Each structure stands twice: as structure tokens, then as C-alpha cells.
Amino acid sequence: EPGQGTGLGLSMAHGLAAQSGGRLILRSKPAQGTTAELWLPVIHQQPRTEQLKADAEALMPLPQRPPLTILAVDDDPLVLANTAAMLEDLGHIVLQAASGQEALAIAKARHRLDLVVTDQAMPGMTGTQLGAHLRCEQPNLPVLLVSGYADLPLGSGSNLPRLNKPFQQVTLAQAVEAAITPPASATVTVLHARCSEGSAL
Known part of the structure; x- marks a missing residue:
């Protein structure tokens, strides 16, 4: 329950993966433990100046x-x-x-x-x-x-x-x-x- 500890936050991890075009994979075996894999698509990082420009352009259509x-x-x-x-x-x-x-x-x-x-x-x-x-x-x-x-x-x-x-x-x-x-x-x-x-x- 909210406020009683967050555990592994699997629902948020699953939501992050789904919204990013990836997936969350869980593998569990008795007495051996659980492995959680977060698969995300690879992107090519833009230079900081290009990212700032892209962010500014995305905001331009919003009214003042x-x-x-x-x-x-x-x-x-x-x-x-x-x-x-x-x-x-x-x-x-x-x-x-x-x-x-x-x-x-x-x-x-x-x-x-x-x-x-x-x-x-x-x-x-x-x-x-x-x-x-x-x-x-x-x-x-x-x-x-x-x-x-x-x-x-x-x-x-x-x-x-x-x-x-x-x-x-x-x-x-x-x-x-x-x-x-x-x-x-x-x-x-x-x-x-x-x-x-x-x-x-």
C-alpha cells in the first residue's frame, strides 16, 4: 500500500519500459532468487546544444x-x-x-x-x-x-x-x-x- 514501503516498484518499472518502447522481463526460481531485466531501445545521444534547441522548438507552439x-x-x-x-x-x-x-x-x-x-x-x-x-x-x-x-x-x-x-x-x-x-x-x-x-x- 502507498506509504507502507515501495518494494521493487515493478509496476513503475513496467510502465517505464512500456512507455519507452521496451519491456520488463522477470525470471524467478525457488531457492535461487529473481532476476529482473529492463530492456530499452538504443538511441543516439544528441549533443546538449541540439537537445536544448529541440526542447525549445517543442515548446514554441504553446501560447504565451x-x-x-x-x-x-x-x-x-x-x-x-x-x-x-x-x-x-x-x-x-x-x-x-x-x-x-x-x-x-x-x-x-x-x-x-x-x-x-x-x-x-x-x-x-x-x-x-x-x-x-x-x-x-x-x-x-x-x-x-x-x-x-x-x-x-x-x-x-x-x-x-x-x-x-x-x-x-x-x-x-x-x-x-x-x-x-x-x-x-x-x-x-x-x-x-x-x-x-x-x-x-
């Missing part, structure tokens, strides 16, 4: 916006700090929360938030549960769900926009832009209906 006030949520302090640093480097104002409960307290205390970027697997409250709580209080608040799982657990029922771990700053910027400009309002309507039935709170 004023800085957003973003609440970043993750129970892993290193991941949280890294996500916040990337968002701040993109020019945004970032608040940090280490749990769903802390995120709810910040959201209630803040006059205005433009976006919440939250991890999925957290102790006490998952990212999808946090998103449902936030949408009950602020139906128009965009929520971006970050997950290291290739697929969300059964029964999560999330229709929140997704960003898969691991991600680069360019991918994060594109996901933020997509999250704050949803194609339709159906998501807000569905979640608000659940709030009225008392299932989210």
Missing part, C-alpha cells in the same frame, strides 16, 4: 500565458521538489503539498488556483480522490493527474487528464497547457453530479 498559480502534490519529497522546480522554470508560481489532505487545506486557504498537478499513488488519499474533492469545492479548477503506472488501478474511474512518469519539462509544459484548456465541459458536469450525491465528500 501569464504565470499560473499551480499546486503541486506528491508524497515523495524529491519528486515534488523536482516537479516544482520544472514548473517554476517555466515561469509559474508553485505551491507544494506532501499529501491530499495538505493539498485540500491549501486549496481552501488560497483565493485562487489555476491548476493542481497531483501524483496518483499517495497514502491516505489518491490523486483521483483528491481531484474529486477539489472539483466539489471548485468545479472549474483543472486537475492534472501524474502516475507512474501504465494503467490506473481498476475502479479508479478517473477521467482527469494524465501525465505519465517519468516526464521531461517539455512534456510537462504541454500537459499543463492541455489541462487548462479542456476540449469540453463534460468532465466538470460528471464530477459535480457525483458531489451532489455525496459520494466525493
Whole structure:
């Protein structure tokens, strides 16, 4: 369970391999142990200057916006700090929360938030549960769900926009832009209906 130790992190390793075009292979024999192999495709490393240029070109199609006030949520302090640093480097104002409960307290205390970027697997409250709580209080608040799982657990029922771990700053910027400009309002309507039935709170 989240917060009770991470073990080998096989689901995240499998998700990383699948998203990278590779595969995870496990071989286990009684009394001999288990071997985990992570197979990844070979790429030719670009010089740093070329990579920076490619990243800049990938960001060029994004519209210029004023800085957003973003609440970043993750129970892993290193991941949280890294996500916040990337968002701040993109020019945004970032608040940090280490749990769903802390995120709810910040959201209630803040006059205005433009976006919440939250991890999925957290102790006490998952990212999808946090998103449902936030949408009950602020139906128009965009929520971006970050997950290291290739697929969300059964029964999560999330229709929140997704960003898969691991991600680069360019991918994060594109996901933020997509999250704050949803194609339709159906998501807000569905979640608000659940709030009225008392299932989210």
C-alpha cells in the first residue's frame, strides 16, 4: 500500500519500459532468487546544444500565458521538489503539498488556483480522490493527474487528464497547457453530479 514501503516498484518499472518502447522481463526460481531485466531501445545521444534547441522548438507552439498559480502534490519529497522546480522554470508560481489532505487545506486557504498537478499513488488519499474533492469545492479548477503506472488501478474511474512518469519539462509544459484548456465541459458536469450525491465528500 502507498506509504507502507515501495518494494521493487515493478509496476513503475513496467510502465517505464512500456512507455519507452521496451519491456520488463522477470525470471524467478525457488531457492535461487529473481532476476529482473529492463530492456530499452538504443538511441543516439544528441549533443546538449541540439537537445536544448529541440526542447525549445517543442515548446514554441504553446501560447504565451501569464504565470499560473499551480499546486503541486506528491508524497515523495524529491519528486515534488523536482516537479516544482520544472514548473517554476517555466515561469509559474508553485505551491507544494506532501499529501491530499495538505493539498485540500491549501486549496481552501488560497483565493485562487489555476491548476493542481497531483501524483496518483499517495497514502491516505489518491490523486483521483483528491481531484474529486477539489472539483466539489471548485468545479472549474483543472486537475492534472501524474502516475507512474501504465494503467490506473481498476475502479479508479478517473477521467482527469494524465501525465505519465517519468516526464521531461517539455512534456510537462504541454500537459499543463492541455489541462487548462479542456476540449469540453463534460468532465466538470460528471464530477459535480457525483458531489451532489455525496459520494466525493
